[in-house]
Amino acid sequence: MNLSPLTVPYRILQRGASVAVAAAVAVASGASALVGAIGGVAVAVVLVGVAVLALVGYELARYRRYEYELTADTFDIRSGVFARRNREIPLRRIQNVDIRRGVVQRLLGIAAVDFETAGGSETEAAIRYVSFEEAKRLQGEIRRLKRGAATAGEEAAEESELLFSLSNGDLLLVGAFAFDLRVPGILLFLFSGVGSVLAPYLPDSGGLVVLLGGVAAIAVGVALVSWIVGALAAIVNYYGFRLTRVGDELQYERGLFQRYDGSIPLDKVQTLTVTDDPLKRHFGYATLAVETAGYTPGQGQGQGQQSASVIPLASRDRVFALANDVEAFGTPEFERPPKRVRRRYAVRYGLALAVLAGALYGVEAFLAAGIPWYVPLSAAPLVPVAAHAKWKHRGYWLGDSHVVTRNGVLKRRTKVVPYYRIQTVIDSRTAFQRRWRVATVTADTAGSLSVAGHDAAAVDVDAETATRLRETLSDRLRTALAARKRATENGDPSPATADGGGDG
Amino acid sequence: MNRLHPRVRRLWAAQALLLAAVVAVAVFVAGRVVFDGRIPAGTPLAVFAVLALAGVVHAALRYRVWRYEIRDDAIYLERGVVTRVRTVVPFVRIQHVDSSRGPIERVVGLASVVVYTAGSRGADVTVPGLAPDGADDLRERLKRLAIRAEGEDAV
Structure with missing residues (x-):
């Protein structure tokens, strides 16, 4: 098979435009110095003509020498001019x-x-x-x-079922929820730094009030702008979103200007991730992402991880129902870490505040610039609240065939890992964790989002529980694999076991 | 549970001494070039002594903690002085096994085995401080175990 003939003019225009402009400018300016203005233009025209001819020739040759073919078990591409x-x-x-x-x-x-x-x-x-x-x-x-x-060839036998689609109203909701709570926090932090530096140059009378007011106004303004930008990006990304199930594959399409049509084979799914934040939790919404090995669908071409989601936004129940459709894991009942870790988090946050205030105090003592170093201490009443929230949103659950973990407050990730997808089980205990008799058990998979450090992990579970959990996970991996192997040997045609799967 | 070869302490201590020496030289050069000799003359030596001592103590502690075990269906490792890490690598997940000998390892007469999986985080696991024959034996044994376990679904 050949490429579409339209490829030739499209690529010539696409690549030629930039090349021609650059060449014309460079040549005209260079040559005019040698042979005068008119001569320079003539030389430029000739050279650009040659370049265009070469480009046309190359693209034609590329088109003629590009062939692909779909055979019974391979996809072959023969290409290359030189x-x-x-x-x-x-x-x-x-x-x-x-x-x-x-x-x-x-x-x-x-x-x-x-x-x-x-x-x-x-x-x-x-x-x-x-x-x-x-x-x-x-x-x-x-x-x-x-x-x-x-x-x-049994085309008729393949039913395609629409799992999820976004109406225009839903799309506006996606945009509204594109607001990331961490953005204003980061901005506030940055601007407070700027404010401290500017402080000596501000008028003395009521300087502090003006300063704080200014910082707040700037923070709100920038947060608003970043929210609008985020909302527009989300709308452009997810316009006309549809998720269908065709045979044993998921297919999605989305995009306002650039359209994406992708496929995700269900038997290659490594992990499911349900994400929400306080805003989405309050209104009962969530996001679902699917990972396959080494690659997250929709992530190519400079797209952020947020566009990797299979469900950009839906009600929590709907998201869990759809996730269960992909991997039947049931309804998780999370086991939280022991209550004592709340004290650990409180100590941690308290120390962080103290260190921040201390550092500001140090700068103040050094510069005497009137920095309000005590401001971070005003967040002290929030420490127990934050510690409780962190504890509350942590947890793990062992299902019949999946392990589910949950972590994070501002961005809460619920990760579903089938036992048979576990690669290694890692139990790690820092010196501090050992003091509190807790441990972190990580179930590593071949998924790709985990490269960013968000593995499925039961964080700060009791030390004895961790030891048990570690052994349980590796046992269940073995039994799950054995069961799959038996199913394959008995000729069970279920799609999840039909494929030998992985990579050597 | 297997422990590492006691000589591995020498290996780690040697690595620590090397690192300490490099840092000390850097401090010496920085003292001359950047600070123009304004830091005390003994600083590089003091830095070397502190780092070397810390490295040697760490090597000893590390040796005391390190354990590994070949179980029925997995290789189990326990290590780490500050952060204690226990890893279970099921044989079915082993992609390939290497045995390797670095320059210092050759001097001390030791070797290590590296086990690779398709995971994203614990993708390679190293067992250091093995006698050269022991490393080759371990590699062969792991290879056979991995083949027997037959990772039908490796990824």
Whole structure:
């Protein structure tokens, strides 16, 4: 198969425009110094003409020498004008097929297709560009072929079920909740620093009141702006969001200008993450993200992690129902850490405040700039509240076939890990944790979000519980794997076990 | 539970001494160039002594804590002086096993084994302080155990 013929003019315009402008400017300015203004323009025109011809020739050659083919068990690409490259990707290894279309590409009816595998952080193969219909055909064909030759061609047998879609009203809600509580906090902190530096230059009369008022006004203003920007970004990202289940794959589409069509094979799911913050909790909403090995769907091309969600926003019950649809884990009943860790958190926050005030006091003693060093101490009454909240939102739960952990107050993450996806179990105890007889048990998976340090972890559980938990997790991993193996050997055709799965 | 070879203390102490020496030289150079000889002449030596002592004590404590065990279905490791870490690596999750000998390890006559998994955090686990033959044996044993466990779903 070849690329879409429209690829040639599109790429020429896309790449040519910038090249031509840069070349014209550089050449005209350089040559005019040598052969005068008119001669310079002539030279520029000739050189740009040559460059354009070369570009057209190259793009034509690239188009003619680019071939791909879908065989029964591999996807082959032969490409390259000067250096030829033949690549074969086993279909079983393909995790996601992502289709992306920008505004111009949508007008032309072409699309970029990315194929992701578990290995490495890079896209395994990127096709630029095919018609959108062809892209959808590839996505569907790969899904069918992956399920095995026996079922190939049974198109009618594949029912597609709409799991979730965002109406315009829902979309506005997504935008409203795009507000991140940490942003104003960070801004307030930054501006308080600026304020302290500016303090000596402000008028003396009522300086403190003016200063605090100014800081508050600036913080509110910037928070408002960042909220609006965040809301707009979320709306642009999630416009027309639809999540469908086709056979044993999830498919999503979203985007106002740039449209994304992605696929997530259910049998490659490593972890589910339900995220919420105080605002969403108050109104009973949550967000769901799905991780597959080495790659989080929708994350490519400079998209932040927030766009990795499978459900941008839905009521809590709905999110848990859908999550259960993907991985049937049941309703978690979280076991909280022992109550004594609340004292630990209180001590920690108290110390942090004291250190902050102390540092400010030190600066004040050194500069005598009238810094209100005692301001952080006014947060002292919040310490027990914060400590309690931190304790309250922590927990873990062992289900029949999944472990579920929960951590975080401002951004609370509930992570669902199937036992058979656990890679290693890590029990770590810092010197401080040993003092409080608590430990952290982490269930490491091959997921990708965890690279950022948000593993599924039961934090600050009692030391004895931790030891038990560690052994339980590794036992359950073994039994879960054995059960899956038996199911495969007995020829159980369930999609979750049909595939040998991972990467060697 | 297996302990490491006692000579591993020498290995870690040697590494600590090397680090201390590098830092001391850096302090010496900085004292000459940046502070123009205004810091006391004995500072680099004092820095070396403190770091070296800390390193040697840490090496001894580390040796006392380090344990590993080959269980029926997993390799279990216990280590860490300040943060105590206990890791369970099931054989089914082992992707590949290396044995390696660094320059100082060769001088001391020791070797280590590195176990790789597909995990994102504990992706590689090192067992240091093994006799060279012991390291090769351990590597072969882990390899056989991993093959027997047959990671049908490695990722």
